Amino acid sequence: MNKKTLYNIALGISTEVLYACAIMATAFFICLLFSLKK
Amino acid sequence: MILKPRLEDIKNIGYYLGKVIIALGFTMFIPILMGICAGEINPVLDFVIGLQVTFISGILLTRVCFTGKELNWMQGMIVVSLSWVAAMALGAIPLHLSGHWNSYLDACFDAMSGFATTGLALVQDLDHLSYAHNLWRHLIMFIGGQGIVIVALSFFVRGFSGAFKMYVGEARDERIQPNVVHTARFIWLVSILYLVLGTIALGAAGMLGGMRPFNAFFHGACIFMAAFDTGGFTPHSQSVLYYHSLPFEILTIIFMILGAINFRLHYHIWNGNRREVVKNIETVFFFVVATAIFFIVCAGLAQTNLYVNAPTLFRKGFYQLISAQTGTGYQTIYAAQFSNEWNHLSLVALILAMSLGGAVCSTTGAIKMLRLGIVYKALTQDIKRIILPEKAIVVKRYHHIKEVFLEDDVARSALAITISYIIVYLAGAFVGMFFGYPFLHSLFESTSAAANVGLSCGITKTTMPWLLKITYMIQMWAGRLEFMSVFTLIGFFVAAIKGKR
Numbered sequence: 061m062n063k064k065t066l067y068n069i070a071l072g073i074s075t076e077v078l079y080a081c082a083i084m085a086t087a088f089f090i091c092l093l094f095s096l097k098k
Numbered sequence: 099m100i101l102k103p104r105l106e107d108i109k110n111i112g113y114y115l116g117k118v119i120i121a122l123g124f125t126m127f128i129p130i131l132m133g134i135c136a137g138e139i140n141p142v143l144d145f146v147i148g149l150q151v152t153f154i155s156g157i158l159l160t161r162v163c164f165t166g167k168e169l170n171w172m173q174g175m176i177v178v179s180l181s182w183v184a185a186m187a188l189g190a191i192p193l194h195l196s197g198h199w200n201s202y203l204d205a206c207f208d209a210m211s212g213f214a215t216t217g218l219a220l221v222q223d224l225d226h227l228s229y230a231h232n233l234w235r236h237l238i239m240f241i242g243g244q245g246i247v248i249v250a251l252s253f254f255v256r257g258f259s260g261a262f263k264m265y266v267g268e269a270r271d272e273r274i275q276p277n278v279v280h281t282a283r284f285i286w287l288v289s290i291l292y293l294v295l296g297t298i299a300l301g302a303a304g305m306l307g308g309m310r311p312f313n314a315f316f317h318g319a320c321i322f323m324a325a326f327d328t329g330g331f332t333p334h335s336q337s338v339l340y341y342h343s344l345p346f347e348i349l350t351i352i353f354m355i356l357g358a359i360n361f362r363l364h365y366h367i368w369n370g371n372r373r374e375v376v377k378n379i380e381t382v383f384f385f386v387v388a389t390a391i392f393f394i395v396c397a398g399l400a401q402t403n404l405y406v407n408a409p410t411l412f413r414k415g416f417y418q419l420i421s422a423q424t425g426t427g428y429q430t431i432y433a434a435q436f437s438n439e440w441n442h443l444s445l446v447a448l449i450l451a452m453s454l455g456g457a458v459c460s461t462t463g464a465i466k467m468l469r470l471g472i473v474y475k476a477l478t479q480d481i482k483r484i485i486l487p488e489k490a491i492v493v494k495r496y497h498h499i500k501e502v503f504l505e506d507d508v509a510r511s512a513l514a515i516t517i518s519y520i521i522v523y524l525a526g527a528f529v530g531m532f533f534g535y536p537f538l539h540s541l542f543e544s545t546s547a548a549a550n551v552g553l554s555c556g557i558t559k560t561t562m563p564w565l566l567k568i569t570y571m572i573q574m575w576a577g578r579l580e581f582m583s584v585f586t587l588i589g590f591f592v593a594a595i596k597g598k599r
Contacts, residue, residue, distance in 0.1 A: 068370045072364070072367040072368035072369075072370075075375055079375050079381065083388060083420075087388075087392050087412060091396065094408075
């Protein structure tokens, strides 16, 4: 594996983890809405 | 006119089935090594017996059924469906010998649950199970998530046309690379790389939580394998609740979502096409569906005033939702809490999440986002055709790696599989109700089994009727293989009885 491949894999993993974090952040925002509603 | 299967069909099936069984046998060396390192002599002997039975079966089949022919489509599908039954039966041997399962049927239930990455379990005294047996439970989940046939394709199967037929039979029809053996090896690359990173992350989280280093990394590896393969087994009986650790929960949520991503999408993202994550129909639908269903779950939980603050609602509500949607089955609440504390609205929302699942060609089960997206696009296309002038041409597209025009046969195929899943969910629910369980709980457990999720509201236990155990085992098997291989096997037996020469 060359440097460019490793770089792409690292960025790819970061992108996927960011996608997961975006889902979690949206869910936490919904949790905040419901907790503030009370 | 249905033709009776010929001897050469049976020999070809037997030969390739034998190869898959031999590949499975090699994987048993891993828990043997674990047992030797941990000083567990009896568990090592359990696996040595299992290994011998597996190798003898596989070698006998390959010798008796030796053939130089390639597989055709029917034979490939049957090899896959029988491989899973053989894996269940042989993988259950060391489990049953451990004494932690009340019967061989219970051990087969857990073996099928492991290979099908479901996570429903009948194990007794899990907290005192040996390291070797615990590793085996998680390893079969890792193997099953990738695919038993993928293991064989990576190392054992010669010839490419037969290989592709088995690959498709295991509910993977996405060509990641032109060569199916290279595709199989790419799937392993993603899994192994994430395994290393995931074990380190979870091990560190475990050590921060006070666990000893060996235990932290052992648990980290096991939890990662079951999270990324959206399986749901844990080394202890209380699922992820055992750890009482926010870092563990956050990390497992990330790994569950990563496991629910299409391996073809992993390939394109890892090759520089990172924008695909926001353009792909599956990732977009997964985001939207998970958010929408979580809204409904929160609305239901708000009525019960169960989790009053945002962090608790996230750790108890969202965790269960994402576990259901990705088909993992990890729980941060007890099974009885689903029945006793969650109201019907939140339970139904969870059933909906379980029934829909993650991406195709990922480790999740259920209907899957691509099919949901296709059905949605087909529906909007039909509505537009009605609303717009008769002479208007309505063309629907969706983005899945590239722009794809929606064709009628694709929509029909997606709808057929969707309807098959719904029928299986309901059929299992009827069997549960036959044995006296309430409708909603029966539907919950049935959907959990058929969609290979593993969340339980309390029905799955050793005292449940044996017929219900077999029903869930068949559902797990059929759901994992997305029916085609199973239907082909049934058709093969019908042809053997009623076919003409």
